[in-house]
Amino acid sequence: xxxxxxxxxxxxxxxxxxxxxxxxxxxxxxxxxxxxxxxxxxxxxxxxxxxxxxxxxxxxxxxxxxxxxxxxxxxxxxxxxxxxxxxxxxxxxxxxxxxxxxxxxxxxxxxxxxxxxxxxxxxxxxxxxxxxxxxxxxxxxxxxxxxxxxxxxxxxxxxxxxxxxxxxxxxxxxxxxxxxxxxxxxxxxxxxxxxxxxxxxxxxxxxxxxxxxxxxxxxxxxxxxxxxxxxxxxxxxxxxxxxxxxxxxxxxxxxxxxxxxxxxxxxxxxxxxxxxxxxxxxxxxxxxxxxxx
Amino acid sequence: xxxxxxxxxxxxxxxxxxxxxxxxxxxxxxxxxxxxxxxxxxxxxxxxxxxxxxxxxxxxxxxxxxxxxxxxxxxxxxxxxxxxxxxxxxxxxxxxxxxxxxxxxxxxxxxxxxxxxxxxxxxxxxxxxxxxxxxxxxxxxxxxxxxxxxxxxxxxxxxxxxxxxxxxxxxxxxxxxxxxxxxxxxxxxxxxxxxxxxxxxxxxxxxxxxxxxxxxxxxxxxxxxxxxxxxxxxxxxxxxxxxxxxxxxxxxxxxxxxxxxxxxxxxxxxxxxxxxxxxxxxxxxxxxxxxxxxxxxxxxxxxxxxxxxxxxxxxxxxxxxxxxxxxxxxxx
Amino acid sequence: xxxxxxxxxxxxxxxxxxxxxxxxxxxxxxxxxxxxxxxxxxxxxxxxxxxxxxxxxxxxxxxxxxxxxxxxxxxxxxxxxxxxxxxxxxxxxxxxxxxxxxxxxxxxxxxxxxxxxxxxxxxxxxxxxxxxxxxxxxxxxxxxxxxxxxxxxxxxxxxxxxxxxxxxxxxxxxxxxxxxxxxxxxxxxxxxxxxxxxxxxxxxxxxxxxxxxxxxxxxxxxxxxxxxxxxxxxxxxxxxxxxxxxxxxxxxxxxxxxxxxxxxxxxxxxxxxxxxxxxxxxxxxxxxxxxxxxxxxxxxxxxxxxxxxxxxxxxxxxxxxxxxxxxxxxxxxxxxxxxxxxxxxxxxxxxxxxxxxx
Numbered sequence: 014x015x016x017x018x019x020x021x022x023x024x025x026x027x028x029x030x031x032x033x034x035x036x037x038x039x040x041x042x043x044x045x046x047x048x049x050x051x052x053x054x055x056x057x058x059x060x061x062x063x064x065x066x067x068x069x070x071x072x073x074x075x076x077x078x079x080x081x082x083x084x085x086x087x088x089x090x091x092x093x094x095x096x097x098x099x100x101x102x103x104x105x106x107x108x109x110x111x112x113x114x115x116x117x118x119x120x121x122x123x124x125x126x127x128x129x130x131x132x133x134x135x136x137x138x139x140x141x142x143x144x145x146x147x148x149x150x151x152x153x154x155x156x157x158x159x160x161x162x163x164x165x166x167x168x169x170x171x172x173x174x175x176x177x178x179x180x181x182x183x184x185x186x187x188x189x190x191x192x193x194x195x196x197x198x199x200x201x202x203x204x205x206x207x208x209x210x211x212x213x214x215x216x217x218x219x220x221x222x223x224x225x226x227x228x229x230x231x232x233x234x235x236x237x238x239x240x241x242x243x244x245x246x247x248x249x250x251x252x253x254x255x256x257x258x259x260x261x262x263x264x265x266x267x268x269x270x271x272x273x274x275x276x277x278x279x280x281x282x283x284x285x286x287x288x289x290x291x292x293x294x295x296x297x298x299x300x301x302x303x304x305x306x
Numbered sequence: 307x308x309x310x311x312x313x314x315x316x317x318x319x320x321x322x323x324x325x326x327x328x329x330x331x332x333x334x335x336x337x338x339x340x341x342x343x344x345x346x347x348x349x350x351x352x353x354x355x356x357x358x359x360x361x362x363x364x365x366x367x368x369x370x371x372x373x374x375x376x377x378x379x380x381x382x383x384x385x386x387x388x389x390x391x392x393x394x395x396x397x398x399x400x401x402x403x404x405x406x407x408x409x410x411x412x413x414x415x416x417x418x419x420x421x422x423x424x425x426x427x428x429x430x431x432x433x434x435x436x437x438x439x440x441x442x443x444x445x446x447x448x449x450x451x452x453x454x455x456x457x458x459x460x461x462x463x464x465x466x467x468x469x470x471x472x473x474x475x476x477x478x479x480x481x482x483x484x485x486x487x488x489x490x491x492x493x494x495x496x497x498x499x500x501x502x503x504x505x506x507x508x509x510x511x512x513x514x515x516x517x518x519x520x521x522x523x524x525x526x527x528x529x530x531x532x533x534x535x536x537x538x539x540x541x542x543x544x545x546x547x548x549x550x551x552x553x554x555x556x557x558x559x560x561x562x563x564x565x566x567x568x569x570x571x572x573x574x575x576x577x578x579x580x581x582x583x584x585x586x587x588x589x590x591x592x593x594x595x596x597x598x599x600x601x602x603x604x605x606x607x608x609x610x611x612x613x614x615x616x617x618x619x620x621x622x623x624x625x626x627x628x629x630x631x632x633x634x635x636x637x638x
Numbered sequence: 639x640x641x642x643x644x645x646x647x648x649x650x651x652x653x654x655x656x657x658x659x660x661x662x663x664x665x666x667x668x669x670x671x672x673x674x675x676x677x678x679x680x681x682x683x684x685x686x687x688x689x690x691x692x693x694x695x696x697x698x699x700x701x702x703x704x705x706x707x708x709x710x711x712x713x714x715x716x717x718x719x720x721x722x723x724x725x726x727x728x729x730x731x732x733x734x735x736x737x738x739x740x741x742x743x744x745x746x747x748x749x750x751x752x753x754x755x756x757x758x759x760x761x762x763x764x765x766x767x768x769x770x771x772x773x774x775x776x777x778x779x780x781x782x783x784x785x786x787x788x789x790x791x792x793x794x795x796x797x798x799x800x801x802x803x804x805x806x807x808x809x810x811x812x813x814x815x816x817x818x819x820x821x822x823x824x825x826x827x828x829x830x831x832x833x834x835x836x837x838x839x840x841x842x843x844x845x846x847x848x849x850x851x852x853x854x855x856x857x858x859x860x861x862x863x864x865x866x867x868x869x870x871x872x873x874x875x876x877x878x879x880x881x882x883x884x885x886x887x888x889x890x891x892x893x894x895x896x897x898x899x900x901x902x903x904x905x906x907x908x909x910x911x912x913x914x915x916x917x918x919x920x921x922x923x924x925x926x927x928x929x930x931x932x933x934x935x936x937x938x939x940x941x942x943x944x945x946x947x948x949x950x951x952x953x954x955x956x957x958x959x960x961x962x963x964x965x966x967x968x969x970x971x972x973x974x975x976x977x978x979x980x981x982x983x984x985x986x987x988x989x990x991x992x993x994x995x996x
Contacts, residue, residue, distance in 0.1 A: 024540040031437040038431065039447040042454060042512065045465045048476055052468060063471075063479040107361060110354035117351050121344065126355060133366045136619045139611025140591065141598040142369035145386070150364070165361050186690050187723035191737030191788075192711035195350035201736070205727040224458030227573045231599055242460040246577065249464050270474045277464050284456055292449060343707055 046281070053077070053275040057268030075266035076275035086276070088237050089244035096159055096229075096240050097222040103164040104218045109211065112170050113199045116177035127174075134167045147232060154234045163221075163228065169214050176210035177203060212294045223284065245276050376612045380605035389605075396609035405584075406610060409593040412586060417567040419503045425563055427507045428514030429556060433544060435515065436522050451512025463577035466505055467492065492578065495586040502578060502587070506571070521555035522548055558629050565625030568618040590614045641666040641824030642687060642792055646696035649682050649848075657682055657848045659696065666701075667822045669815075673835035673871070674845035681796060683845070684828045688717050688794050701791055716785035717794040721801060722777050724769040724784075731756075731765040734783045741788075755783045758817070775806050782814070786821070795827040799834060811837055832872050836860070844868045862982075866989040869913050869982065875945065880953040881986065882912040888928065889983070892951030896928040897978040910992065913982035916945075919957035920975045929973045930955075939965045946971065 020028065047067065052060050053076055054069035064070045080086045114120055115127055137143075152158025180203060188198045204211065226242040233239050239247075252269035267275075345352070371386070376396055378389040400406050431451070438444040454462070469475050470491040478488040491497045529547050538546065572591035579587035590610060598607025642664040649657035657679040664670045672680040685691040687698060689710030698706050705713050716737075724733050731752050738748045756762045759779040769777055778798060785793055798814075799807045815838055818825055829835055835842050836856045844851040844859065844867070852864040856872075863869035869877040882889040884905045888897040889912050896912070923929070932948040932955060944965050948955045959968055983992040 021539060027540050028437050028439050031434045032440065032443065035431075035434050035438055035444075035447050038511075039450045042451050042508065045469060045508075049465055049468065052474075061474050063474050063476070063482070065474075066476060066479065107358045111358035114351040114355035117348075119344075119348055120351050120355070126359065129359070130362060133362065135622045136370075136615055137366065138369035138373050139608065139615055140594050141604050141608040141611050142372035142375070143365075144599060145372055145375075145604060146365070146369045149385075162365055165358055165365075170358070181721060181723065183719040183721055183723035184725070186688075186710075187717070187719055187784075188736070189690070190688060190710045190715065190717050191784075192740040193736075195348075195354065197740060199354070201740075202725060205725070208727075220456050224456075224460075226458060226460050227576070242458050245464060246460050249460075249467060268474075270468055270471065273464055273468060277461050280461060281457065288453065288456065289449070292452070347709060 049274045049277050053271055053278045055271060056266045057271050058266075060270040060274075061268045071266075073266045076268075076271035077279075079267050079272055080275055080279065085236060085244060086279075089239055089241045090279075092156070092238060093223060093241040095156065096225065097219055099160045100164065100222040101215060101218045103160050104169070105211075105215065107165045108169050108173060108214065109204065110199065111165075112173035112177055113195075113203060115170070115174045117195075127171075130167045130170055134171075144231065153232055154238065155232075156238050158232060159225075159229060162232075163225070169217060173207070173210055173214055176207055180206055209294060212291070216291045216294055219287075220284075241276075241280050245273075245280060248276055249273050373608060373612055375605045376609035378605060380608070382604075396606050397613070399606060400610055400613065405588070406590075406593060408585070409588045409590045413568060413570050413589040413591075415586075416499060416502065416570050416589065419499055420506060420570070421563055421567075423503055424506050424510070425560060427511035429518050429552075431511050432515040432518035432522060433548065435519060436548065437540060437544070448512070452516070453512070454509040455513035457509070459571070459573045459577055462505060462509060463574060466501065466578060470501065493580060493582045495583045498579065498583045498587040502574065505574070505578075517559060518552060518555060521552040525551040561625045561629045565622040566618075567621055568614055640664065640699070640702065641668060642826060643699045643702075644683070644687070644696065645698075647683065647686060647693060647698060648695035649679070649686060649691060650694045655694075655848065657686075660850055662843060662850065662853065664824060664826060666824055669818050669825045669827065669838060669840045670843060671827045671829060671835040671839035671841075672843045672845055673829055673832055674851075675871075676830055678845040679848040680828045680830075680843075680845045684717075684794055684796055684826060687792070687826060688715055689713050713792075714790050715792040715794055716788050716790040717796065718781045718785050718798045720797045722769075722781035722798075724777055724780055726769055729766050729768050730761060730772070730780050730783075733769065733780055734787050737784065737788050751787050755787050758786070758820075759783050774802050775810060778802060778806075778810055779813075782817070786817075791824060793823050793825040795825065795829075797829055798827075799829070800831070807834075814838060833874065836872065842872075844871055846871075862991065863913070864991050866911055866913070866984045869984070869991075873915060873917075875916050875956045877913045877915050877982070878953075878955050878957070879984070880912045880914070880950070880955070882910050884908045884910055884983075888978070889981070891930065891953065894928075894930050894950070896930060896976050896981065898981050898983070899979045909986035911984040911986055911989065913984060914955070914957075914976055915980065916957040918977060918980040919955070919959075920977070921959055921971060923975050928978065929975055931973045932971070934969065934971055937965055937968050944968055948974070 048065070051067060051069050052065050054072050054074070055065045056071035056073050057075070059065060059070035111130075115123065115130075117123070120126070147153060147158060147162055150158070152162055184202055184206065185198050188202045193201065224242060225240065226246065229240050230243050230246065233243065252272060375386055375389060377391055377393060378386075379392045380386070380389045435444060435448065438447070470477050472478055472488045472490050475491075477491070481487075481489060489497070491501060525548060529551070530543055533543050533547055568590065570589045570591070572589055572595070575587055575589055575592050576595065579592065591614070594607045594610050594614070597603045597610070640663050642662075644660050644662045647657060647660040648655065660679075660683060662670075672683060674680050682691060686693050687700075689705070689708065693706050696706075697704055700713055700715065725736065728736065734752050734755065735748050738751065743751075752765070753762070756765055759782065761776065761779055761783060764772060764776060764780075769780065772780065778801075781798065795814075799810055802810060811834055814827075818838075827834075827838060839856055841853060842856055842859050843853050846867050851871075852859055852868045854862075859868060860872055863872065863877070866879055870879065880891050882891040884890075884902050884907065885895060886903050886906050888895055888902060889910060891912055930950055932950050934946060934948050935954075936947040938945040938947070939961060942961060943958050944961050946957050946959055946968060948957070948971075955974070957974060959971075961968070984990060985992055
């Protein structure tokens with residue numbers, strides 16, 4: 014980057030204008046989160062009347078009190094952790110060795126296998142056949158079904174394969190001459206050398222699991238198996254037309270809006286905690302998957 | 307003493323020797339022996355590959371076999387294989403169905419708006435980030451604008467529903483301040499697309515800028531230095547150097563977007579639409595979801611899915627072919 | 639017993655053959671250097687010995703055991719790679735221990751082995767460092783250390799010095815030689831640098847186009863190159879090669895004629911290539927030599943000597959001359975002398991050395 018002192022006056026003005034615009038976009042990005050947080054801490058009456066703009070009005074923890082006393086909230090929270098951790102581990106168990114194998118030039122049929130996997134990115138059977146297949150496999154309403162059925166995707170395999178291919182061949186050769194077999198080459202050389210790439214993929218996997226909603230909604234019926242996102246969805250769509258709730262809330266200090274907002278806050282907080290630590294990885298990671306055969 | 311015989315040139319005698327050895331090798335190290343040898347030596351990589359291949363067969367290729375119900379009168383009790391064939395009947399039904407046609411049209415329209423407004427947004431953002439001089443300011447802003455990408459559709463929808471609520475929502479609070487009546491945004495068809503596309507920009511523009519920022523970072527710095535020597539200002543440099551330099555990236559990303567026209571994020575649609583906005587909001591996948599998973603018309607919905615998949619496949623393949631022309635490598 | 643024996647080794651990628659049947663025996667404890675231009679098949683040959691490339695045809699034995707289909711790890715060879723291939727996530731000690739751990743050597747034994755080898759290579763102070771924190775020369779030593787700790791039957795070197803700067807290269811070259819003298823392990827060394835080949839090798843194998851051009855000690859190859867390729871490859875600057883025609887007493891080059899020892903008589907009229915080493919050209923008439931008129935192009939002073947570029951008719955001639963502290967006297971040179979017993983002759987068509995008998 015060039016030195017600020019070398020900028021002409023016009024350039025400085027231009028840079029300032031751009032900085033202000035960036036600032037506005039940043040604030041616009043951030044504002045909905047602040048707004049939701051403010052709503053979650055406001056009284057139900059204030060929220061319903063649309064009085065909340067930036068800070069909580071008639072600050073109260075009633076909405077949080079309502080959700081943390083709901084056992085379904087905690088069950089779904091626990092389930093999300095199970096899906097996220099179990100699913101991510103399951104995915105890595107499939108993806109890492111597969112990507113390694115596909116990156117080996119000595120693999121016979123390498124082109125075919127690459128195509129076999131990549132083809133699923135271009136063509137998929139769609140919702141219905143996938144659903145019927147899960148049903149035929151007996152994986153409806155099954156936590157294991159959710160973990161296994163979405164363990165692998167072609168994009169992550171290709172991303173990691175590309176990274177493995179970029180590792181100089183001599184690392185593998187040196188390890189081989191040292192007596193390492195493929196499992197040892199992968200475990201002792203390739204995985205340590207690929208930490209950034211694997212971290213990126215792990216991040217993608219965790220985010221996808223944490224946020225996973227549609228198939229959990231479709232495949233899971235039991236309330237004790239649903240993840241947080243589905244619980245949140247149920248809450249959002251049910252609260253407002255639930256008469257019983259309407260009676261409860263007039264007595265208490267919360268409303269459908271504040272409860273929804275409180276669940277959103279609870280669901281975002283883990284993401285916000287992890288986010289700064291992983292940020293350095295995904296910028297590089299997203300480019301790894303980029304453009305390459 | 308060195309004489310002419312020391313040299314091993316390509317004499318006919320030697321060629322013959324090589325041929326003789328080759329013939330001998332065929333006997334001793336035959337093709338099958340070598341193949342057996344190969345698997346004996348390299349079995350581990352095949353063992354590593356196998357679980358994933360099985361996974362793909364079971365979870366992604368078997369459903370492709372199941373796609374045949376698009377041409378069958380599918381009955382749950384008979385199963386995929388034993389249901390009777392009925393040919394193209396489902397497709398005839400589909401194209402006679404106004405709701406399906408509407409869903410196809412909505413998909414394309416929403417994609418078009420996404421392209422028109424959603425595609426330039428990350429490019430503009432990246433170009434702007436490139437002009438911000440204060441490192442910490444830039445870093446912080448980037449951290450914040452990438453964040454929404456990691457937020458689930460359910461939460462996004464929750465925020466949108468809360469913010470656009472006619473009574474409680476902040477948007478209508480603002481509108482009230484301006485002296486207007488509250489607008490029922492989420493129940494009125496004309497508002498669905500702006501809200502949907504706007505939400506998409508809010509969520510993805512920041513994250514999408516990473517690719518373009520990387521492309522900008524790859525521009526040879528001496529180009530800017532020579533431009534400074536030539537007396538160019540930052541605005542001119544942006545137009546004359548930065549944009550032309552990242553044009554290949556822009557083109558490739560554009561092609562990818564066009565290839566994904568059929569892929570409207572239907573998860574968010576499901577979360578945001580309601581019967582009163584189906585008119586503008588219902589896309590192919592949401593229609594399939596309602597017909598198939600909610601109403602149980604699996605075969606008809608599978609036919610719609612097949613139609614969608616084939617169109618998407620053709621688009622993606624065309625996009626890939628096109629991108630080959632713009633870059634030496636293909637997208638995959 | 640031979641260290642490494644290659645007989646009729648062929649490498650082909652599909653229909654494309656890159657090594658066309660190599661026969662070579664490396665004696666035990668011998669240091670053999672494969673040298674040649676890039677793409678000549680020397681690295682491929684080395685990698686076939688290592689087991690990193692499949693051998694298409696022929697027999698490879700190490701210590702008289704046929705190893706064609708033996709996995710690299712079971713061949714008891716160690717290799718030093720061009721880019722060293724040091725694991726960046728491991729420190730020096732762990733890098734060297736990597737192979738020993740995989741081979742399940744007892745921990746105590748690993749420790750003493752590493753300590754010994756580190757001592758030999760002067761790496762003891764750096765055992766805890768990561769490769770990224772080492773200099774080029776130190777990395778090079780670690781790469782060798784990793785090979786040495788295993789006490790292999792054969793060392794393979796794949797252009798190990800090409801990533802170093804010129805000064806360090808000279809230094810490491812000497813170190814490799816000393817190490818070989820000390821350890822006495824059979825070594826096969828690949829390089830494209832003829833100086834490395836000359837200085838390190840017990841025997842040099844000059845390769846070109848997937849074939850061996852000549853095998854011999856450095857001085858044999860230097861004094862009696864088997865063909866114009868070897869003549870042009872070894873020596874710096876390389877041997878001058880000029881078109882000529884034999885006469886009854888010597889060879890005619892352009893208008894001039896130079897005398898040549900040996901029985902050229904009877905071959906008069908034969909087209910030849912006359913090879914003259916730059917070092918053999920003198921400015922004054924010494925013994926049995928003949929004068930070659932030249933026009934001087936360029937004088938490059940190198941210090942004690944100078945490199946002179948000259949023309950003789952259509953041929954160019956590069957030769958060395960002593961400066962005696964001054965190059966002024968060289969600018970007027972109009973003719974040079976070529977000692978008749980040092981002139982080499984090659985067949986004009988095949989490029990092979992002509993031995994017309996002495």
